Amino acid sequence: MxxxxxxxxxxxxxxxxxxxxxxxxxxxxxGLKTGLAHAFIHHTSASLILCENADPTVRHDLETFMAxxxxxxxxxxxxxxxxxxxxxxxxRTVLTQSSLTIPVTxxxxxxxxxxxxxxxxxxxxxxxxxxxVTVQGE
Amino acid sequence: MxxxxxxxxxxxxxxxxxxxxxxxxxxxxxGLKTGLAHAFIHHTSASLILCENADPTVRHDLETFMAxxxxxxxxxxxxxxxxxxxxxxxxRTVLTQSSLTIPVTxxxxxxxxxxxxxxxxxxxxxxxxxxxVTVQGE
Amino acid sequence: MxxxxxxxxxxxxxxxxxxxxxxxxxxxxxGLKTGLAHAFIHHTSASLILCENADPTVRHDLETFMAxxxxxxxxxxxxxxxxxxxxxxxxRTVLTQSSLTIPVTxxxxxxxxxxxxxxxxxxxxxxxxxxxVTVQGE
Numbered sequence: 001m002x003x004x005x006x007x008x009x010x011x012x013x014x015x016x017x018x019x020x021x022x023x024x025x026x027x028x029x030x031g032l033k034t035g036l037a038h039a040f041i042h043h044t045s046a047s048l049i050l051c052e053n054a055d056p057t058v059r060h061d062l063e064t065f066m067a068x069x070x071x072x073x074x075x076x077x078x079x080x081x082x083x084x085x086x087x088x089x090x091x092r093t094v095l096t097q098s099s100l101t102i103p104v105t106x107x108x109x110x111x112x113x114x115x116x117x118x119x120x121x122x123x124x125x126x127x128x129x130x131x132x133v134t135v136q137g138e
Numbered sequence: 139m140x141x142x143x144x145x146x147x148x149x150x151x152x153x154x155x156x157x158x159x160x161x162x163x164x165x166x167x168x169g170l171k172t173g174l175a176h177a178f179i180h181h182t183s184a185s186l187i188l189c190e191n192a193d194p195t196v197r198h199d200l201e202t203f204m205a206x207x208x209x210x211x212x213x214x215x216x217x218x219x220x221x222x223x224x225x226x227x228x229x230r231t232v233l234t235q236s237s238l239t240i241p242v243t244x245x246x247x248x249x250x251x252x253x254x255x256x257x258x259x260x261x262x263x264x265x266x267x268x269x270x271v272t273v274q275g276e
Numbered sequence: 277m278x279x280x281x282x283x284x285x286x287x288x289x290x291x292x293x294x295x296x297x298x299x300x301x302x303x304x305x306x307g308l309k310t311g312l313a314h315a316f317i318h319h320t321s322a323s324l325i326l327c328e329n330a331d332p333t334v335r336h337d338l339e340t341f342m343a344x345x346x347x348x349x350x351x352x353x354x355x356x357x358x359x360x361x362x363x364x365x366x367x368r369t370v371l372t373q374s375s376l377t378i379p380v381t382x383x384x385x386x387x388x389x390x391x392x393x394x395x396x397x398x399x400x401x402x403x404x405x406x407x408x409v410t411v412q413g414e
Binding site: 036052057061068095101105111114115 | 140142176178179180181182183207208214215216217219225228229231232233235236237239268270272274
Binding site: 002004038040041042043044069070076077078079081087090091093094095097098099101130132134136 | 310311312325326327328331333334336337338340341344345371372373376377378379381386387388389390391412413414
């Protein structure tokens with residue numbers, strides 16, 4: 001069993017956007033019982049993460065951490081054609097994930113109790129992001 | 139050919155725990171010749187890495203590096219319900235991997251000579267960690 | 277449909293080397309229409325990334341960032357058997373990816389417009405790096 005679906009996610013600027021339900025819906029529609037689900041983001045300034053899904057402070061702190069690790073607008077980063085968040089967005093993407101692979105068990109992504117799937121928009125402006133979910137199994 | 143097995147790993151606090159042999163045993167039991175093995179950890183405060191497996195100093199240094207990059211107990215991280223290592227554990231997980239996919243060749247994970255599979259416990263307390271290994275191929 | 281091919285990439289020291297065309301050629305030769313392509317590097321001092329492929333300054337800045345984040349030759353990293361870039365190479369590998377999984381759509385890796393596949397050599401000396409590409413689908 002193999003299925004592939006492309007989703008569109010509209011972001012409203014830098015931050016994390018939960019997409020767990022949308023990915024689970026694709027897996028459910030695929031109708032497999034056991035296998036793997038793969039989500040891929042077709043961009044280099046937004047990424048995917050698995051993150052704690054209960055306390056929003058976790059994602060707030062994650063943003064704080066990343067803003068300190070990869071500050072916007074520093075002089076030693078030269079690529080800034082699209083602004084001070086241009087190169088930081090590429091670095092943040094490289095330090096996180098462009099794709100996630102998750103086991104499918106009993107017809108669902110077998111996430112841990114506290115695991116949510118998030119799209120992390122790294123640009124300050126909102127963007128239309130494409131995400132392809134591929135499901136393989138039986 | 140598709141098989142899925144869930145392993146339990148007991149950790150004794152922060153540090154790396156080699157799981158190469160346990161993953162290889164699952165792959166061997168699956169009985170495939172060629173394909174992919176996928177290991178997934180169902181937690182947001184422990185992760186998986188592929189790391190040099192010969193000199194323990196490498197993992198010691200990795201721990202030193204990460205403790206400097208994401209220090210415990212800093213005032214600018216707010217989520218500390220479970221203690222000063224709570225939020226750092228989530229960040230360390232996001233900066234590493236929640237899953238690894240490894241080619242299977244001639245019935246085994248085709249790791250490089252120096253590649254070992256490690257579970258990285260990011261909390262100071264020991265935990266019972268769940269790891270699901272999914273194998274697909276022929 | 278399942279195919280597995282091992283490529284050899286010769287690097288000339290630290291830096292990024294685009295391998296998009298070589299991976300796409302393996303996928304094309306596999307002759308599938310839809311599925312997943314998985315690239316795996318069998319080393320712990322070189323890694324794989326998806327990165328912006330239009331402006332070389334992006335990869336230059338990425339190198340600048342990583343050299344600041346994980347400096348060569350610092351006293352607090354003990355593993356330096358092979359020189360001041362030995363342990364930094366392992367850390368840089370852990371912070372990026374040892375494998376990439378990319379959807380295959382209409383017989384090609386469905387990369388975004390600006391996504392290229394790069395091997396990132398983290399050692400200062402050139403190396404012969406092995407990369408295994410596994411393709412599964414229909």
